[in-house]
Amino acid sequence: VRDERAPGDRHLADPTGASDAGVSHLALGPGAEFDLVRALAGRWGSVARGLGDDCAVLDVPAGERVVVSTDTTVEGVHFRPAWLTPREIGYRAAMGAWSDLAAAAATPIGALLALSIPQQWVASMPDLADGIGEAGRLVGAPVVGGDTTAGTTLVITMTVLGTAAHPLTRAGAQPGDRVYVTGTLGGPWAAIRAWERSETPDGSSRARFARPEARLREARWLAARGISAAIDISDGLVGDLGHIAAASSVRVVIDLDCVPRWPGVAAVDAGASGEEYELALTSPVAIDSVAFAREFALPLTQIGNVVAGPPTVDVLVDGHRVDPIPGYDHLSR
Amino acid sequence: VRDERAPGDRHLADPTGASDAGVSHLALGPGAEFDLVRALAGRWGSVARGLGDDCAVLDVPAGERVVVSTDTTVEGVHFRPAWLTPREIGYRAAMGAWSDLAAAAATPIGALLALSIPQQWVASMPDLADGIGEAGRLVGAPVVGGDTTAGTTLVITMTVLGTAAHPLTRAGAQPGDRVYVTGTLGGPWAAIRAWERSETPDGSSRARFARPEARLREARWLAARGISAAIDISDGLVGDLGHIAAASSVRVVIDLDCVPRWPGVAAVDAGASGEEYELALTSPVAIDSVAFAREFALPLTQIGNVVAGPPTVDVLVDGHRVDPIPGYDHLSR
Numbered sequence: 001v002r003d004e005r006a007p008g009d010r011h012l013a014d015p016t017g018a019s020d021a022g023v024s025h026l027a028l029g030p031g032a033e034f035d036l037v038r039a040l041a042g043r044w045g046s047v048a049r050g051l052g053d054d055c056a057v058l059d060v061p062a063g064e065r066v067v068v069s070t071d072t073t074v075e076g077v078h079f080r081p082a083w084l085t086p087r088e089i090g091y092r093a094a095m096g097a098w099s100d101l102a103a104a105a106a107t108p109i110g111a112l113l114a115l116s117i118p119q120q121w122v123a124s125m126p127d128l129a130d131g132i133g134e135a136g137r138l139v140g141a142p143v144v145g146g147d148t149t150a151g152t153t154l155v156i157t158m159t160v161l162g163t164a165a166h167p168l169t170r171a172g173a174q175p176g177d178r179v180y181v182t183g184t185l186g187g188p189w190a191a192i193r194a195w196e197r198s199e200t201p202d203g204s205s206r207a208r209f210a211r212p213e214a215r216l217r218e219a220r221w222l223a224a225r226g227i228s229a230a231i232d233i234s235d236g237l238v239g240d241l242g243h244i245a246a247a248s249s250v251r252v253v254i255d256l257d258c259v260p261r262w263p264g265v266a267a268v269d270a271g272a273s274g275e276e277y278e279l280a281l282t283s284p285v286a287i288d289s290v291a292f293a294r295e296f297a298l299p300l301t302q303i304g305n306v307v308a309g310p311p312t313v314d315v316l317v318d319g320h321r322v323d324p325i326p327g328y329d330h331l332s333r
Numbered sequence: 334v335r336d337e338r339a340p341g342d343r344h345l346a347d348p349t350g351a352s353d354a355g356v357s358h359l360a361l362g363p364g365a366e367f368d369l370v371r372a373l374a375g376r377w378g379s380v381a382r383g384l385g386d387d388c389a390v391l392d393v394p395a396g397e398r399v400v401v402s403t404d405t406t407v408e409g410v411h412f413r414p415a416w417l418t419p420r421e422i423g424y425r426a427a428m429g430a431w432s433d434l435a436a437a438a439a440t441p442i443g444a445l446l447a448l449s450i451p452q453q454w455v456a457s458m459p460d461l462a463d464g465i466g467e468a469g470r471l472v473g474a475p476v477v478g479g480d481t482t483a484g485t486t487l488v489i490t491m492t493v494l495g496t497a498a499h500p501l502t503r504a505g506a507q508p509g510d511r512v513y514v515t516g517t518l519g520g521p522w523a524a525i526r527a528w529e530r531s532e533t534p535d536g537s538s539r540a541r542f543a544r545p546e547a548r549l550r551e552a553r554w555l556a557a558r559g560i561s562a563a564i565d566i567s568d569g570l571v572g573d574l575g576h577i578a579a580a581s582s583v584r585v586v587i588d589l590d591c592v593p594r595w596p597g598v599a600a601v602d603a604g605a606s607g608e609e610y611e612l613a614l615t616s617p618v619a620i621d622s623v624a625f626a627r628e629f630a631l632p633l634t635q636i637g638n639v640v641a642g643p644p645t646v647d648v649l650v651d652g653h654r655v656d657p658i659p660g661y662d663h664l665s666r
Contacts, residue, residue: 055433058399067388072448074484076485103387114405116486116488155488
């Protein structure tokens with residue numbers, strides 16, 4: 001993590017009071033301006049590696065390619081501070097980024113974290129770092145670098161790197177493929193709806209919003225069985241299947257009644273629900289959903305098929321084709 | 334570049350009116366929300382590659398390692414909008430990130446761009462993209478992905494990737510090494526001083542601030558000749574040498590009178606001047622500065638030595654040791 005001193009960031013110094021002892025390997029130059037970096041690294045422990053240089057160096061196994069993605073979380077755009085704890089904000093920002101690597105069936109190797117930090121967020125940085133560190137531990141990859149600056153709005157940009165011999169993309173779907181989705185959709189939708197009505201979401205739908213899990217192991221399991229395209233449905237199932245349809249130049253036909261849904265969530269809402277971080281995928285072969293569920297304690301459900309035709313998503317509900325479902329608009333709906 | 338729809342970003346749609354024709358390979362899903370991505374890619378042309386997927390895939394030559402760095406530029410922190418054109422802001426944000434790869438003597442392979450865009454900046458995005466594209470053309474690497482969000486302050490996070498068989502770090506300096514610096518220091522300092530006095534900087538010092546050049550080719554030339562450590566001095570010569578001293582556990586002794594300086598810039602100010610994007614480096618062997626200057630039309634100057642001792646930088650001016658020179662504080666000095 002590279003610290004850039006900036007107006008006001010004297011106040012960024014040492015928000016944790018963390019001892020230098022645990023992070024002496026950082027070997028940054030003198031000056032209070034690096035205390036935040038030291039403090040974050042101290043919270044991360046073994047989930048941080050090699051911080052302090054402007055660059056991080058990572059190894060790629062022979063025969064594999066680098067898969068990289070960047071994901072920005074902005075206060076007020078992707079979350080409202082009142083909804084989540086700082087730790088959850090950090091966890092969610094990180095796990096959302098890792099989820100992009102799941103869509104490629106990549107194995108995480110490291111992350112870079114760029115933070116733009118307003119004064120009123122400084123005291124929350126250690127908790128936020130804990131959430132980012134927890135996500136890193138779950139996916140098995142360290143924070144290897146970053147940049148911290150002052151700012152007027154909390155902006156968290158996570159860049160995640162992984163490797164894969166044959167990365168999955170959106171572009172591999174073929175007519176005749178089956179369409180699958182992992183998990184149960186609509187939990188985040190139910191949580192956001194409750195918050196927007198000034199109600200308190202129930203714990204399990206809140207957890208679906210606050211504590212997503214990138215389907216990394218699941219994706220590698222599926223890739224090993226020959227699936228042809230995948231996407232994480234952070235922007236909603238129907239909208240994100242539209243990206244597979246466009247990139248693969250195929251028509252995707254799905255029946256939303258087949259989609260496992262959160263209690264009380266209508267089929268069309270499950271199709272539009274964002275922030276899901278489940279995977280939608282296409283496969284030329286039938287996938288053993290029972291074996292998948294046994295391995296991951298998660299449903300894998302066939303919801304449709306890929307056919308030849310213009311790149312669109314045809315959506316059925318109650319046997320009738322419904323109008324295009326709008327993509328998930330984050331908090332602007 | 335991944336677009337995330339966000340409050341207000343209907344207004345992000347199609348700021349350029351760029352035709353889809355040139356970017357039809359993007360194959361994003363339908364919807365105006367992806368028009369910004371299309372527009373940016375249209376400006377970049379061949380400097381963009383594979384945009385539209387959540388992930389980018391990059392190849393690493395056999396025997397090489399991945400070098401990665403992230404760099405955030407914040408309006409009001411790293412530049413004042415009145416000082417620079419949008420194109421210069423984009424160029425400078427990108428080139429500053431590429432400069433981190435120069436310190437590792439890496440060869441650029443691609444960049445990810447995360448933009449948090451306030452409404453009042455939307456119309457400037459095509460020009461800003463042009464500057465980022467120009468920097469990419471100069472260093473020979475495409476924009477391969479990113480993320481766009483709404484925001485209240487313009488925040489540009491560039492993550493840059495390169496490869497190197499043996500990346501340089503800050504940690505290789507040894508007692509007995511010589512200390513060198515590339516270029517002539519103090520130009521950005523002179524420009525900022527003029528702006529802060531509400532004067533107009535002369536064109537050449539303004540260009541040193543607005544149009545830095547990452548010393549990528551220079552660094553690879555130097556690495557091939559056996560230098561031991563390097564850093565780009567974006568935070569100022571003395572401050573950044575402090576990072577080499579700390580990471581290498583050595584004492585660095587330099588004479589600021591040896592540093593080539595911009596006209597009218599005092600030695601101590603040249604030592605503190607930030608935003609330079611020149612390289613400071615250490616070498617166990619004497620480097621042929623004449624050959625370097627012939628190759629790159631740029632001075633390479635020995636300014637001191639590495640000695641055993643506690644990790645500090647001893648600075649001489651007029652033959653006297655001066656107190657520690659504060660690092661460059663971006664705009665907070």
